[in-house]
Amino acid sequence: MTQFPPFVLASASPARLKLLKTVGIDPIVCSSDYDESQITETNPLKLVQILAQCKAEIVAQQYENCLVLGCDSVLAIDGKIYGKPDSPEEAITRWQIMRNNYGELYTGHALLDGKKQKTLLSCGITKVHFADIDNQTIEAYVNTGEPLKCAGSFALEGKGSLFIEKIEGCHSNVIGLSLPLLRKMLQKLDYSIKSFW
Template sequence: MSVKNTSVDLKFVLASASPARLKLLRMVGIEPIVCKSDFDEDAVRLEDAEELVTTLAKCKAETVAPKFGTALVLGCDSVLTVNDRIYGKPESPQIAIARWRGMRGKMGKIYTGHALIDLKQQRQIIRCGITKVYFADISDRTIEAYIATGEPLNCAGSFALEGKGGMFVDKIEGCHSNVIGLSLPLLYQMTEQLGYNATSFWH
C-alpha cells in the first residue's frame, strides 16, 4: 500500500504560456511557475488526434523539464476534431471563418493531451482527455462578428468556451475544463497516481 505525500516541497511548473490553463490552475489553488516551451509543434505530424496531442504535451514538458531540479512539470496540448478532421489554432481570420462555417450545427471532439513529469521520482504520466462539444447553428454574420473579436485566433478549434465563444456551444459531454485546455479531474488523478496528495499543491 503506497503512502501519499501529504506535504511536498515541489515546484509545480506549467510548460505553457496559455492564460486559460494558468487561470484553471489558479482556480483550484495551484500557483505554478510558468515556463513556456519553445518546442516546434510543426515538427510533429500525426494523423491520430489522441497520439498528436499526447506527443506534443510530452515534448513540451520534456523541453522545459531540464531547467528545473525537482519539480512537477505539466505539458498540455489541445486540438478539435470535426468529422475526424483535426483542427488546431487557425492561421488567419479567413481560415477561422471557413472552419466555423464547417462546424456550426455539428458535434466536435476536443482532445487535450496531458504530460506530467515528476523530476524527483524520475517518472512521467501521459493521459488524454476527450470531450464532445455541440456547436450552435449560427449565421454567417455571427461567425464574422465573432472572428472579428480576435478571440478564436488564439484557440484550438477557433473558439473559447470560457469567453465569447461560450455563447455558441449548445452543450458539452465530458469534462468542462478539458475544453478550455486542461482537465482538472485528470490532473488530480495523475498527481495521485504519482503518490502525491493534490491538495498539497494548494497555496
Template sequence: MRVDLPQLVLASASPARLRLLQTAGFSPQVRVSDFDESQVQLSHPEALVNQLATAKAEMVIQSLETDLAHALVLGCDSVLAVDGEIHGKPKDSTEAIARWQRLRGNCGELYTGHALIDLGRSTRIVRAQVTQVYFAHISDRTIEAYVRTQEPLKCAGAFALEGYGGLFVEKIVGCHSNVIGLSLPLFRQMLEQIGYEVTNFWETSL
C-alpha cells in the same frame, strides 16, 4: 511551499490553463516551451496531443534552473477533431471563418493531452481527455463578428469556451475544464497516481 512538495511548473503559455490551476488552489510557475508543433505530424488526435504535451514538458525541463531540479512539470496540448479531421489554431481570419462555417450545427471532439513529469521521483504519466462539444447553428454575420474579436485565432478549434465562444456552444458531454485546456479531474488522478494528495497543494495558496 512545503518542503515535501515539488514546485509545479506549467509548460504552457495559455492564460486559461494557468487560471484553471490557480482557481483549483495551485501556484504554478509558468515556463513557455516555444516548441515547434509542426515537428509532430500524426493523424490520430489522441496520439498527437499526447506527443505534443510531452515534447513541451521535456523542452521546458531542459531550461530549468538548479533550484527546480525536483520540479513537477505539466505540459498540455489541445486539438479539436471534426469528422475525423484535426483542427488546431487557425492561421488567419479567413481560415477561422471557414472553420466556423463547418463547426456550426456540428459536433466536435476536443482532445487535450497531459504530460506530467516528476523530476524528483523520475516518474512520468501521459494521458489524454476527450470531450464532445456541440456547436450552435450561427449565421455568417455572427461568425464574421466573432472572428473579428481575434479570439478564435488564439485557440485550438477556433473557439474559447470561457470567452465569447461560450455563447455558441450548445452542449458539452464530458469534462468541462478539458475544453478550456486542462482536465482538472484527470490532473487530480495523475497526481494521485504518482503519490501526491492533491489537497496538500492548497496550502501553498492559503
C-alpha cells in the same frame, strides 16, 4: 502522501494558468516555445500526448526535481484535426464547418516528476456541440480575435461560450486542462491535491 515539489506549467496559456489557480495551484509558468510542425501524427489522441510530452520535456530541462505539466489541445471534426487557425479567413471557414455540428476536443496531458524520474501521459476527450449561427455572427466573432488564439477556433471561457449548445465530458478539458484528470495523475504519483491548500 509525498510532499509536493515545485509545480511548473509548461504553457503560456492564460486559461490553463487560471484553471490551476482556481483550484489552489500557483505554478511557475514557463513556455516551451516548441515547434509543433515537427510532429506529423494524424491520430488526435496520439498527437496531443506527443506534443504535451515534448513541451513538458523541454521545460523540465530547466527545472530539476520539479513537477512539470505540459498540455496540448486539438479539435477533431469528422476525423479531421484542427489546431489554432492561421488566419481570420481560416477561422471563418472552420466555423462554417463547425456550426450545427459537433467536434471532439482532445487535450493531451504530460506530467513529468523530476524527483521520482517518472512521466505520466493522459488525454481528455470532450464532445462539443456547436450552435447553428449565421455568417455575419461568425465573421463578427472572428473579428474579436478570440478564435485565432484557440485550438478549435473558440474559447469556452470567453465569447465562444455563446455558441456552445452542449458539452459531453469534462468542462475544463475544453479550456485546455482537465482538472479531474490532473488530480488522478497526481494521485498516481502519490501526491494529494490537498497539499496545495
